[in-house]
Amino acid sequence: TLLYTIKFEVAAMSLKNKVCLVTGASRGIGRGIALALGSEGATVYITGRTLEPSGRAPGSLSITAEEVTARGGLAVPVQCDHGVDEEVYQLFDRIKSDFGRIDLLVNNAFKGVHTIGKYAKTPFWEQGVDSWDDVMNVGLRCHFVASQCASKIMVEQKSGLIVNISSAGALLNFFTAPYGVGKAGLDKMSSMCGMELKKHNVAAVSLWPGLVQTEYIMSIKDTLKQNDTLPMDVSKGESVEYSGLAIVGLMNDKNLLQKSGKTMTTADLASEYGFKDVDGREHLSMRCLSKAVGIKYPTLGSFIPGFIKIPWSWIVAAVHKYY
Numbered sequence: 001t002l003l004y005t006i007k008f009e010v011a012a013m014s015l016k017n018k019v020c021l022v023t024g025a026s027r028g029i030g031r032g033i034a035l036a037l038g039s040e041g042a043t044v045y046i047t048g049r050t051l052e053p054s055g056r057a058p059g060s061l062s063i064t065a066e067e068v069t070a071r072g073g074l075a076v077p078v079q080c081d082h083g084v085d086e087e088v089y090q091l092f093d094r095i096k097s098d099f100g101r102i103d104l105l106v107n108n109a110f111k112g113v114h115t116i117g118k119y120a121k122t123p124f125w126e127q128g129v130d131s132w133d134d135v136m137n138v139g140l141r142c143h144f145v146a147s148q149c150a151s152k153i154m155v156e157q158k159s160g161l162i163v164n165i166s167s168a169g170a171l172l173n174f175f176t177a178p179y180g181v182g183k184a185g186l187d188k189m190s191s192m193c194g195m196e197l198k199k200h201n202v203a204a205v206s207l208w209p210g211l212v213q214t215e216y217i218m219s220i221k222d223t224l225k226q227n228d229t230l231p232m233d234v235s236k237g238e239s240v241e242y243s244g245l246a247i248v249g250l251m252n253d254k255n256l257l258q259k260s261g262k263t264m265t266t267a268d269l270a271s272e273y274g275f276k277d278v279d280g281r282e283h284l285s286m287r288c289l290s291k292a293v294g295i296k297y298p299t300l301g302s303f304i305p306g307f308i309k310i311p312w313s314w315i316v317a318a319v320h321k322y323y
Contacts, residue, residue: 013041013072013151014252019099021045021091023146024109025084027059029165029243030212033106034064036244038073040251045095047080047109065124068201082109082142092149101157104251105150108165111138112182113216116175135182143186147193147204155200161256162197162204163247164190166263168286170208171319186264194261202262207246210267210283211237242266242277285309 020037024030026048037044046068050060061077068075078094080087095102112135119127147162154160169175170183189207190284194204211217211232218234246269250256253273267285284291287309294301 007099015248016041018042018103018251019095019101020043020104020106021047021095021102021146021150022106022108023047023080023142025064026050026061027057027064028216029107029209029212029240030108031059031064031067032212032240032242033108033244033247034068034073034075035071036241036248037104038068038071038075040248041072042104043076043099043166044068045076045078045091047078047082047091049079049081051077051079071305082146083111083138088142088145088149092146092153096153102150102153103160104247105146105162106165106247107143107146107186108163109138109142110165111135112179115297116179116262118174118323122176127176127178127237127261131176132178135176135178136185140182142187144189147189151193151202153195153288154202155197158201160202161250162190162193162202163250164204164206165209165243166190167208168207170263171315190263191261198257198260201257203250203256205250205259205261206263207243207269208263208265208286209238209243210265210286212243213237213239236283238266238283239278240260242270242283245275246270287312287315 011236015037020042022030022037022044024036025046030046030048034044034046045197046061046064048061050057052062052196061079065075065077078091080091082088088164115131115134119131124131143164150160150162164186166183166186170179170187175179188253190204190206197204211234213234217237243266245304246266249269250259265285265287267283270276270283271285288305288306289308289310290301290304293304
């Protein structure tokens with residue numbers, strides 16, 4: 001958008017010569033992030049298990065790579081199962097051999113989407129152990145492994161950013177218990193690793209997108225809208241590139257180290273960096289009082305100014321049940 005262009009016009013193609021890795025980029029948020037990085041001229045390694053279109057699921061690494069290249073970036077598709085450590089080690093060895101550096105790691109790979117859908121209405125004690133394993137193995141453990149590999153390079157070069165794609169499920173109770181535990185663990189990992197890395201001029205953060213219009217979410221949009229507990233209007237959701245715009249902002253932030261170890265939302269970063277979604281829409285942060293009130297009282301919420309935000313400390317205090 002014009003606002004986004006003005007904000008970063010001083011650094012057109014601001015990520016040219018930057019080497020980035022986005023895991024889980026065949027589709028969804030990972031694909032969107034790769035496109036946003038490519039639009040800024042970055043070299044983007046993209047990983048996933050689907051190299052070529054299969055017909056079983058939309059998207060593939062080859063399609064994402066073509067789109068990134070068309071945007072002005074250099075895409076390097078690498079078929080990689082992030083549940084297999086050796087494949088991850090080989091991936092980072094290749095990046096170091098090719099470029100000798102890595103400037104950005106986006107930990108986005110996630111295996112638990114369909115598992116969550118399968119068990120969303122099942123009590124945790126009746127779920128299969130795959131409910132835990134799918135979320136924790138490729139969704140938390142693999143991000144720790146990738147962060148270790150990236151950090152060894154970033155600490156040596158004394159620069160870099162690790163972004164862990166998390167969600168409000170770390171704080172609020174929705175989907176399944178393992179999903180919430182996995183996202184809470186990811187945020188804690190960002191906090192502790194971010195504090196350690198900050199000493200070496202490297203940053204690590206957690207990023208919470210809002211409701212995102214991924215291919216899967218769009219396929220179940222009617223079900224989500226009719227949900228009795230928490231109806232979701234997908235038409236108001238973020239595009240898959242919105243998170244990517246937030247990450248471009250982080251990469252251009254001269255005060256990035258001050259954010260290391262912190263958890264932030266895409267909408268809050270949009271407000272700080274001055275960008276809108278790719279279609280010109282503005283999204284309210286989950287901390288906006290109008291959004292919180294509007295969930296139950298839409299009319300009342302519409303009268304509350306969007307700039308009034310609830311402090312994080314209040315939200316945490318209201319949610320966590322400490323005795």
